[in-house]
Amino acid sequence: MEKARISLYQLFVLILLFELGSAILVPLAIEAKQDSWLSILFGMAGGLFLFWIHYRLFLYYPELSPPEYMQKLLGKIAGNLLAFCYIILFIYLAARVLRDFGEMLLTFAYLETPLFMVNALLMLVIIYAVSKGIEVVARTGELFFVSIYLLAITGFILIVFSGLIDVNNLKPILEEGIFPVIKVFYTQTLFFPFGEVIVFTMIFPYVTKRKKVIKVGLFAIGLSGINLAITMAINIGVLGVDLTSRSQFPLLSTIQSIQVAEFLERLDVFFMIATVISIYFKVSIYFYAAVASTAIIFKIKEPSKLTYPMGLIVLFMSVTIASSYAEHLKEGLEFVTRYLHPFLLILFPLLLLGIAFFKNRKRSTQPSP
């Protein structure tokens, strides 16, 4: 583990940017039609619960990072194996998000540029930042957080003032009953983006005030959930259900519809800046978690040396995981959320918490903060 210090505010900013990255791009939970915002809020509630599980585990071993306490709880071999699974998951998810980024730019702006070039440019920056340590990523986060929020607020005001939102698009609420909403909750929003918060277990040990991690974390997840729900509700209000579900990037279409006072139009750059910033952080955090876990399992003293080779893996993976954007999305929505996320994001943390509970009960020690 490197020596780093992360303040509570930095943790808050990182969680928020992480949750918004890539989830704000795609038509999230659109299977629930006009009630997608409700699904997102359910997912947020699930995310809050999952965060609590991670926090309890962290309280049992406040000095250790997840791969280390996995070894303690499951034994050396099984613990290392599980930790290795997580490394692969993090690398894979980093590659997925990087691919999202490249696809977005290629679909919208750089139609003739190879995907590899676009991904490579962002990955180079990420490798550089992560090789300098998590503190650097966190500080960049502080810097960009303000600008991204200013953008979001300006965009919101412009959309409201151009009179684009038609609340009727969000009616009737619960047309098909509550069941479709619940289904989207447990097949999608619970995992993406809220369950993915597990990656922050790698960052918990660096936080200065450990007792307050839970408060800050819950607040950040809650705020990001509300932001995502509002964004989706606005998308549907502006575009309608059909157009939102047919849009690859509904937020882009929404922003493109803005026409205020004959000259405030074509504000696509708002979308671009927001995407590039939030995706940069999402990939960075996944990538950092992968690098740090690898360094711990294989006992490598300088994690920063791992960044270049592992960065190349992420980069090549991002180009090769799917042959088309449709395939990429299908994989993400059907394979990953069905066969990977339920086990790695929910089942194993619950199992670990259970084992930790029984192991520590014998010693009858209170989890020390």
Add this chain to the structure above:
Amino acid sequence: MKIERLLFFLIFIVSIFLLSGCWSKKELTDLAIVAALGIDKNEQGRYVGTMQIINPGNVASGLQGGGGNQGPPVSIVSGTGDTIVELSRNTSRKLSRRLYYAHTNLVVISEELAKEEAINEILDSLERDAQFRSTAIIVIAQGKKASDIVKVLTAIDKIPANKVIKTLRITEKTWGENIAVNVQEAIKTLVSPGKELVVSGFRLSGDVSKGTKTENTQQTEPSALLYAGSLAIFKNGKLVDWIDGEASRGSLFLLDKLKSSAIAINWKGKEEAVTYELIRQKTKIMAKMENGTPRVSIKVEAEGNLGEIRAAADVTDPDVLLNIEKAIEKEIKKEINQAVQQAKTYKADIFGFGEALHRTNPKVWKKMKSNWNDVYFPEVKTEIVVDAFVRRTGLRNNPHKVNK
């Protein structure tokens, strides 16, 4: 130290290649900026696209008080193809530049084409393309080819596409018989089972061949003039008929798009004696089920001033104003009713009554959805309530009388 220097040097060399330009750059001098796109169909059943391309030099010269260059501000190029993308690429054989659609504000579709086939087939390429803006306005070339509307030069707004759009926007705001519908709104309406599309038509008076010459803009009264036409009603994506006059203003009331207008009413036996200048209005449509049949209540709230009084009326008396208000309400009600009746005869629910029912009675709507337009919409009972307010009467109270 030596290795570091070498690295530094290497980075410099690499930067030369990376920083010199962008990957898919397009120079401004290689772009043909398309202002308007007109789509027709020829005898062989292929699409013919007519692009209005901005000629930047000639647009700018006018602003500087007229220089030596007197060419037209736009230039026309056309292409043929079985699909829209094909025809667009096809034009490259006639053009020395690459077509650039990011500034296309106007799409003109010919009446013949819109009657023959569903226009959603044309719109797909427009919403899919990353360059094309879905805020481009759609109009139907009423009684003409789309290419004719695109070709004609206009006087005050140099770029004809801008003239068409601005005319539509301003007439929508000040008169209210036309409506500016953009590609995105059109697609939203086309996919909705509870609402049919209405698009404005655009007409051309005079001779096309005269309109394409710069002389057309160098006379006080252009020989070929573009003007807003009637409202085109669509059903299942196909143009069925046109409505105009009071019925089209009634439609705009129902669509809640009307901003302001002038409504003349009869007073004490004299026809069109008092003119009401509408300033703002709000229309609400609510649907409910009553004994198994849908019932729509329409509530209009209008606010405005009196603009012209051509008969003896004592408008200092609030009671008289109340009576005038009643007459106005009756007139608005009549226009709305006309619009509803017309739409019912075409069996096309252009006002979104179906959508309103969907919002309030989703279960009933599910059963009615598939044959809403043909079976249920013509049977819909409507209940129209209009509240009109006369706020002010202008600089004078009573009209002047000629006492001789």
